[in-house]
Amino acid sequence: MARVGGAGGRPGHGGKVGAGLAKVFALAPEGLRWPRGVLFLDLALVPLIVFWAVGHEVYLLSALFGLLFTLLADPGGGLGQRVSGMAVFALLGAGLTAAAFALGAAAWGRLTLVVFAVTLTAGLAAVFGARRFAAALLLNIWFVIALALAYGIHHSGRVTSLTWAQVLAWTGGAALWIVVSLIGWLIRGRAERPRPIAELPGDTSRRKLTPPLAVFALIRALTVAGTVALAFGLELSHGYWMPIAAVVAMKPSLRQAALVSAQRLTGALIGAVAAALLLLAPAALSGFRLVVTERGLEVVALVLFMHGVVIRFWNYALYSAAIAAGVLILVGLPQPSDYAAEGYRVLWTLCGVGLALLVLLLAGLLTRRAGGASHPPS
Secondary structure: OOOEEEEHOOHHHHHHHHHHHHOOOOOOHHHHHHHHHHHHHHHHHHHHHHHHHOOOOHHHHHHHHHHHHHHHOOOOOOHHHHHHHHHHHHHHHHHHHHHHHHHOOOOHHHHHHHHHHHHHHHHHHHHHHHHHHHHHHHHHHHHHHHHHHHHHHHHHOOOOOOOOHHHHHHHOOOOHHHHHHHHHHHHHHOEOOOOOOOOOOOOOOOOOOOHHHHHHHHHHHHHHHHHHHHHHHHHOOOHHHHHHHHHHHHOOOOOOOOOHHHHHHHHHHHHHHHHHOOOOOOOOOOOHHHHHHHHHHHHHHHHHHHHHHHHHOOOOOHHHHHHHHHHHHHHOOOOOOHHHHHHHHHHHHHHHHHHHHHHHHHHHHHHHHHHHHOOOOO
């Protein structure tokens, strides 16, 4: 009888795919952080209720990311170190928020150049240590998301937003975490505190600007800027999902394992499909029912962010899916949805992820060849 697995008893393609998926979705039970997620949800309800009360939900995403990313970038330590570190991060984020929403209606060439510059700068921040590099990548991701949101709002015709108000929303979200961290510092006896997300890099030792580091920063910047040029230059319907998918899917360095890359790519796709299906809910609604449904989707996005905080180190693919879905729901709400719109959203997400994967594969091949040339066998 022929062996199902193929010659030599090796697993067939189906077995390899199944084994690969098992690795991508492997769970680390010790990675669940429910208290952390509940704390984030409690705090995120503050801007949600505030913007519901004033009727300006378009500013919610800026506030949520100001809160979430300042929490992630919290350096821990003594009071002065924590406050100064988070204040600098919040100010940089506010500046990028202002730039993104001011450029929302700019020509595609200008958008491409600015995204390239911001992404390249974030990549080169690795020379200042792993912690600052991680913070720079957070700001880079937020800038692309904010730019996509600004572009979508400008072309939607349904809602409007003011640049200064978006900046205030981001700063308010960041300030909310800074105030909460100060209260925690007072309650716990004014002692030094560890980083809230201890699993993220904390090393601040500087590195040399090596050719591989510079080349990958350049490759990453060209890829993300290229998706912006395609999406905005060709005026693709819902094309801004492409750069969001690309910046989420691309790993920050070639040193990361192939498994992490697969998890980022898989999570981005799952999140996009989930967001597209959820955004179909308000497609045929109007009036009060439309308002209620959109508020419900904002709550869903909030819960997705909360679960992302909980499962960040439980499974990276599911974390990426939760964050991507939450972002895309809030970015997509200002624009009307129908089956064609959802098809475009998923299509451009596939394109963004596909371009990121292609570039990573090519960069990986070049790196292996360069490594082989510089380290010949003895």
